[in-house]
Amino acid sequence: MILSPSLLSSDFGRLADELKALEQAGLKWVHWDVMDGMFVPNITLGAPVIKRLRKESNLFFDVHLMVQQPERYVDDFVDAGADMVVIHAEATNHLERTIAEIKRKGAKAGVALNPHTPLSVLEYVLDELDMVLIMSVNPGFGGQKFIPFSMRKVAELSGMIKERGLSTLIQVDGGVDPDNTAELVRNGADVLVSGSAFFGFPPYAERLKTFEEVARSA
Template identity: 50%
Template sequence: MEKKTPVIAPSLLAANFLELGKEVDMINHSEAAWLHLDVMDGRFVPNISFGLPVIAQLSKVCKKVCDVHLMIEEPEKYAADFAKAGAQILSVHIEACRHLHRNIQQIKGLGMKAGVAVNPHTPIHLLEDIIGDVDVVLLMSVNPGFGGQHYIEHTYTKIRQVRKMIDESGSKALIEIDGGVTLGNAAAIVEAGADVLVAGSSVFGAKDPIAAISALKNVITSPAVK
């Protein structure tokens, strides 16, 4: 079986906020391909993180893809601002969008790749009519709002469901997993069908973050895993 190499997207939410410049420089010198940026509004999720001013500054020095995950209400009001701030991928939550197709087209019209994020309780079949229009399906493998949570095991089933939907529809969407990703479960997640691994604590909490990123990128998958 051919080895599948995942995209690693370290989550800035777990970084040292007193040293953000150094943290981004570390990511620039690592094997990570994306930098994951979680934006929380205290309404859609019970927490507030960072927003446009921080992303606008970081995007100037980040040499990786700026992958912005909006955990906010009414994302359509801010899409243009995030495009100007340097977002290259913008993911919005299906649970926050009353007119998801319109949201996706807006994001693409602004020159960004469009992602749809799905909470743990949300059934995958709701993606059927949008799967051909999105570039990324971001599956939450924890309940959104806080870092450092444990991976929800049912996510493996949802990954397989999305992979089947993508393959059968001819969509080119990537499957991104966000929450509780560790070196211990990364291989199983990739084996189930994921393309992108968001890693927060497992990267920024490691003694050697660059080595941790390399280890995640080079996980060994096996047909016997999960």
């Protein structure tokens, strides 16, 4: 299990310090929530912020674009230092083309699905993906409760991946905490995004240990 803490719940006034603290605590990934106020009802940060903070961190930058027409911004975010760029299937008319462009630029490519979006939209692109992000809340705000049917969706996606013999990672974002971590891992989740349930419980090294111990019990 990889834990990717969502900076949406961190102290935005101390992002460089937060990144250093995560690294010192033993984290390997960090999750950037990029919101445009159009695809989701909130605005967060853009490529210039990530570019500046890339110099401050060796963490794997897991960048989740919750924006309309993400193909307009692929170059900006890869050039800013994103290691993984995740786009929403619902946000673009040219999903395959945008995936191909992310990979052409040298980053790993992921596709996110909102809670209501069926797995069938991945039918013809799953083989091209490094990761699929299952949204277990409706995107746009932190601190929401996990939507229960998301667990079945994770299990079904895991089955699809195994059936095709792929190594595609499954990420889950929304309402993830130590109480549902074991079940998520049992159902096939590889990467867990946690915001308020992580940053709200310092010290970070101890919180990471809690998630990892629960995951090992799965």
